[in-house]
Amino acid sequence: MRALKNNDRVTSLLLAVLGSYVAFEGYSLKIGSLQDPKPGFLVFWAGILLTGLSLLLLIKTFRSLEAGSISPWKGLQWQKGLKIVIYLIVYVAVFKWLGFLISTFLLLLFLFKSLESQRWGTALLLSAGTTILCFFIFGYFLELRFPLGVLKMF
Amino acid sequence: MGFLEAVHLGIITAIQPASLFFCFVGVTIGTLIGVLPGIGTSGTVAILLPITFNLSPVSAIIMLAGIYYGAMYGGSITSILVNIPGEAASVVTCIDGYAMARKGRAGAALGIAAFGSFIAGYFGIIMLAFLAPALSRLAFDFGPPEFFSLMVLGLTLSTYIGSGSILKSLMMVVLGLILGCVGQDPITATPRLTYGSANLLDGLDMVPVVMGLFGLSEVMLNIEQNENRIIYQAKLKGLLPNIDDWKRSLLPIGRGSVLGFFIGIIPGGTAMVSSFVSYAVEKKFSKHPEEFGKGAIEGVAGPEAANNSATMGAMVPLLTLGIPSNVVMALFLAALMIHGTPPGPMLLVNHPELFWGVIFSMFIGNILLLILNLPLIPLWVKLLEVPYKILFPLIILFCLIGAFSVSSTTFGMGIMILFGMIGYLMKKYEYEAGPLVLAFILGPMLETALRQSLIVAHGSFSIFMQKPISMVSLVITILFLLFPLIPFLKKRWS
Numbered sequence: 300m301r302a303l304k305n306n307d308r309v310t311s312l313l314l315a316v317l318g319s320y321v322a323f324e325g326y327s328l329k330i331g332s333l334q335d336p337k338p339g340f341l342v343f344w345a346g347i348l349l350t351g352l353s354l355l356l357l358i359k360t361f362r363s364l365e366a367g368s369i370s371p372w373k374g375l376q377w378q379k380g381l382k383i384v385i386y387l388i389v390y391v392a393v394f395k396w397l398g399f400l401i402s403t404f405l406l407l408l409f410l411f412k413s414l415e416s417q418r419w420g421t422a423l424l425l426s427a428g429t430t431i432l433c434f435f436i437f438g439y440f441l442e443l444r445f446p447l448g449v450l451k452m453f
Numbered sequence: 454m455g456f457l458e459a460v461h462l463g464i465i466t467a468i469q470p471a472s473l474f475f476c477f478v479g480v481t482i483g484t485l486i487g488v489l490p491g492i493g494t495s496g497t498v499a500i501l502l503p504i505t506f507n508l509s510p511v512s513a514i515i516m517l518a519g520i521y522y523g524a525m526y527g528g529s530i531t532s533i534l535v536n537i538p539g540e541a542a543s544v545v546t547c548i549d550g551y552a553m554a555r556k557g558r559a560g561a562a563l564g565i566a567a568f569g570s571f572i573a574g575y576f577g578i579i580m581l582a583f584l585a586p587a588l589s590r591l592a593f594d595f596g597p598p599e600f601f602s603l604m605v606l607g608l609t610l611s612t613y614i615g616s617g618s619i620l621k622s623l624m625m626v627v628l629g630l631i632l633g634c635v636g637q638d639p640i641t642a643t644p645r646l647t648y649g650s651a652n653l654l655d656g657l658d659m660v661p662v663v664m665g666l667f668g669l670s671e672v673m674l675n676i677e678q679n680e681n682r683i684i685y686q687a688k689l690k691g692l693l694p695n696i697d698d699w700k701r702s703l704l705p706i707g708r709g710s711v712l713g714f715f716i717g718i719i720p721g722g723t724a725m726v727s728s729f730v731s732y733a734v735e736k737k738f739s740k741h742p743e744e745f746g747k748g749a750i751e752g753v754a755g756p757e758a759a760n761n762s763a764t765m766g767a768m769v770p771l772l773t774l775g776i777p778s779n780v781v782m783a784l785f786l787a788a789l790m791i792h793g794t795p796p797g798p799m800l801l802v803n804h805p806e807l808f809w810g811v812i813f814s815m816f817i818g819n820i821l822l823l824i825l826n827l828p829l830i831p832l833w834v835k836l837l838e839v840p841y842k843i844l845f846p847l848i849i850l851f852c853l854i855g856a857f858s859v860s861s862t863t864f865g866m867g868i869m870i871l872f873g874m875i876g877y878l879m880k881k882y883e884y885e886a887g888p889l890v891l892a893f894i895l896g897p898m899l900e901t902a903l904r905q906s907l908i909v910a911h912g913s914f915s916i917f918m919q920k921p922i923s924m925v926s927l928v929i930t931i932l933f934l935l936f937p938l939i940p941f942l943k944k945r946w947s
Contacts, residue, residue, distance in 0.1 A: 306882050307621075307882070310882050310884070314624060314628070317628075318627075321631050321646075324645075324646060328643065328645055332912060333907055333912030333913075333914075334907070334908070334911050334912035335908065335912075336903075336904045336907055336908075337641075338638035338640075338641055338643040338645055339645070340904065341630065341634055341896075341900045341903070341904075342631065342634050342645060342646070345627050345630045345631045345634070346631065348627045349624060349627045349628060349631065352620060352623055352624045352627060353624060355620060356618075356620055356621065356624065359620070371881040371882060372881070375677040375678060376676075376677045376678075377677050379673075379676045379677050380673035380674070380676060380677055380877060383669075383672070383673055383676065383849065384673075384870065384873070384874055387669075387849070387853070387866075387870045387873075388870065390853070390866075391863045391866045391867055391870065394863050394866070395863065403850065403853075406846075406850070407846050407850065410845070410846035410849065411842075411843075411846055414676060414842070414845075415676075415842030417842065425843065425846075429846075429847060429850065433850065433854060437854055437858070441504060441507055441858075442507070443854070443857070443858050443861070444861050445857075
C-alpha cells in the first residue's frame with residue numbers, strides 16, 4: 300500500500316472546501332428535480348461528490364499507519380518554477396502594450412539568462428532569432444494577429 | 454459505401470500531396486518529441502492544435518495522428534540509449550533496452566523496437582479498418598443512456614491509468630466535470646461559474662488548459678531538477694536484428710500487437726498501460742524470465758509493439774462512438790469538432806474521406822517512421838545532446854503562442870499559466886492530470902446525456918439498466934469502483 304503523506308491532509312481539506320463551495324454555487328443555480336434537472340444539477344452533485352471523496356481521503360490519512368511527511372519541495376530548485384510564473388504574468392501584462400516582438404524577445408532573454416546561465420551572446424542571438432522566426436511563421440504564414448504594441452508608431 | 458470503394462477513397466486521399474506532406478510533418482514531429490524528454494504527446498498535440506485550424510480536417514487529423522504514433526517510435530530511442538523515456542509509453546523499454554545497450558547491443562534493441570512498432574502498427578491499422586465500420590453501425594442504435602454509461606465507464610477506468618491513488622484520480626475526475634460545467638448550460642444557456650466574464654461564456658477553452666497542465670507544468674518540474682543525461686557513446690552498429698533476435702521476438706511482437714490493440718480500445722487504456730501489460734505477459738511466457746531486466750530482447754519487442762498497436766486501438770472508440778479513451782484522443786475529439794467533423798457513427802457516413810484517408814495515411818506514416826527511425830538514428834541521438842536550458846524557453850513560447858492563437862486574446866495565455874501552476878502542484882502532490890482532462894472534455898457531453906436520459910425516463914434511473922449496453926457498462930463501472938475495497942474488506946473479515 301502506498302504511504303499516505305501528511306501533504307494529502309492539506310490538499311484533501313482544500314479540495315473539500317472547494318467542493319463545498321461548488322455545491323453551494325450549484326444550489327444557487329437551481330438544482331431542479333430528477334424529472335427536470337436544472338443548470339445547477341451536475342454542479343451541485345459534483346461539488347457534493349468532490350467534498351465526499353476529499354473527506355474520505357482525509358480520513359484515510361488519519362487511519363493510515365504508514366503516514367509520514369515527505370516534502371515535495373525538498374532538494375529541488377523550486378524557485379526556478381516560481382520565477383517562470385512571475386515572468387509569464389509580467390509577459391501577459393505587457394503583451395499588448397509592448398507588442399509580440401519586444402515582449403517575447405525580453406521574455407526569452409530573461410528565461411535564457413536568469414534561469415540557466417547562458418552566455419550573453421548566445422542568449423541575445425537565441426532570443427532575437429526565435430522571436431523573429433516565430434513572428435514570421437505564426438504571424439505571417441499562419442496569419443495569427445500578434446499585437447505590434449509600441450512598434451505600431453513606426 | 455462498399456469496402457473496395459472505401460479502400461479506393463482512402464488511398465486517393467492519403468496520396469494527395471497535402472496528405473503526404475502533413476503525414477511526414479506529423480511523424481517527424483512525433484519522433485522528435487518522442488526522442489526529447491520533457492515534452493509529451495499530449496502537450497505537443499495541444500500546442501499544435503491551433504496550427505491545424507488553418508488546415509483541412511483530413512490534413513489536420515493526419516498530422517495529429519502522425520504525432521501520436523510517431524512519438525511511440527521515437528520514445529524507444531531515448532529509453533534504449535539514455536535510460537530516460539521520451540514518452541510515458543516507453544518507460545518499460547528502459548528496463549531491457551538500456552540493459553541491451555550497456556551490453557553493446559543498442560543497435561539490435563533499436564532495430565527490434567522499430568520493426569516491432571512497424572508490424573504492430575500495420576496490425577492495428579488493419580484491425581481498425583475492419584472493426585471501426587462494424588462498431589459504427591452498432592453505435593447507430595445508441596441513445597443518451599448508452600453514451601452516458603459508456604462515458605462513466607471510461608472515466609472510471611481512466612482512474613486506473615496512472616500509478617497514483619485511485620481515490621485521488623476519482624477526485625480529479627469530479628474536478629474535471631466541474632471545470633467542464635464552466636460556461637453556458639448546454640440545455641438552457643444559463644451562465645454557470647462564469648463570474649460575469651464574457652470570456653468564460655463558451656466555457657474554459659481546452660487548448661490552454663491542456664497546454665498548462667501538460668506543457669508548462671512539465672517545464673516547471675524539469676527545470677527544478679539537475680539534469681544528468683548519460684548518452685550511449687559507442688558507435689551504433691547492427692541495427693538489423695539477427696535470426697536469433699527475430700526468433701525470440703516474433704511471438705512477443707504478435708502478442709504485444711493483439712494485447713496493445715484491445716487495451717487501446719478500452720476507455721482509459723493507454724499505450725503506457727499496454728506496454729506494462731505486455732512486459733508482464735512476456736516475462737510470464739518466457740523460458741528465461743531471469744533474463745528480464747538484464748537485456749532480454751523480448752522485453753523490448755513486446756512492449757514496443759503493444760504501445761504502437763494501442764495508439765491504433767484508441768482510435769476505435771473515438772471515431773465510431775465519439776468517446777475518447779485517453780487525453781490525446783480527447784484532443785483529437787476537439788480537433789474534429791473544431792473542423793466541423795464531429796466523430797461518432799455519422800463520421801463514416803458524412804466524411805468517409807476523412808476516416809479512410811487517415812487510416813491509409815497511417816500505412817504510409819509507419820513506412821516513413823521505419824525510414825526515419827533506422828538510418829537516421831544518429832541524427833536523433835545528436836538532437837538528444839541539445840541541452841534542456843535551450844529547449845525549455847522554446848516550449849514555454851510555443852505554449853504561449855498556442856494559447857494566444859485560440860481566441861487572439863491574452864485571456865487564453867492567463868488560463869494556460871493558471872493551469873500550468875495547478876498542473877505543477879498536482880504533480881507535486883501526486884494528483885493525475887489525465888483523468889481531470891478526460892472528464893473536463895467529456896463533461897458537457899456526459900451532462901447532456903444524463904439530463905436527456907432523466908427527462909425521457911421521467912426522473913427514473915432505471916433507464917440506465919433497461920438498455921443492455923448501458924447496463925453492462927454500469928455493472929463494470931461498479932465493479933471497478935468496488936475493486937479497491939477488496940483488500941480492506943478481506944482484512945476486516947480475516
